[in-house]
Amino acid sequence: MIDKPDPLLGMHPQALSLWQRRAEIISSNLANADTPGFLARDVDFRKALTAATGALDGNQLPMAATESGHIGGNPAYAMADADKLAYRAATQPSMDGNTVDTQIEQAQFAGNAIHYQASLSFITAQIKMMRTAITGGSS
């Protein structure tokens, strides 16, 4: 896995791996649609991508810290926090404590697949551009 933003492909490889992770989590939610007491989970995509690309969120400034242990002062803490999965708020609570709403999960999975393909086409476009630059458009 590529762990730093690439000058050629930008943040798309990181985004791709996050979409992949999210697809996995949603597939797990769907597999557990009938498991009693199962709580549906999801990724906070914005947080995770911000942490993965090392870019700061436009809305927040880093907090000044005089000690390495200060909360919010250490980017490693923010990173660890972003990696944590969140629980989905139940729309229709069921008697067995399961919070998976199959329709919502299906919609999320489909949306996730589209996003994944979008990231793929961005990468493909970059590769094509580089190929044109290398061959001078003669290939």
Add this chain to the structure above:
Amino acid sequence: MSLLKIFDVAGSGMAAQSARLNTTASNMANADSVANSEAGAYRAKQPMFSSVQAMVNGQMENEGVRAMGITESQAPVQARYEPSNPMADADGNVWQSNVNPVDELVNMISASRSYQNNVEVMNSARQLMQKTLDLGK
């Protein structure tokens, strides 16, 4: 973490749902079974689902589902007076199963829908993998 793991997850869901379909089929087939004692009467069976958890990077993550075991329905079994039945006990009673065919039908529909969901997830993952393999073409 990879798309390949989705196949495992969706596969575990399909296996669990097919276990559920299996017990439903068994229950439906035995809906009219009789026995010669209360203890011997057929009781409706249900698989117990449980999510498979694993520690990944210091946090619990789900790796699918599995059928932990089979539970039997606690609903009372009914005796039917039928002295001519070869299975009848000393009092002329046969013991019927406690299968509720309506419950079983609902279970069957729910299980097959969930199974289809998992198949769809697998198909989508397969398509995404195919597109990833074609990257740059």
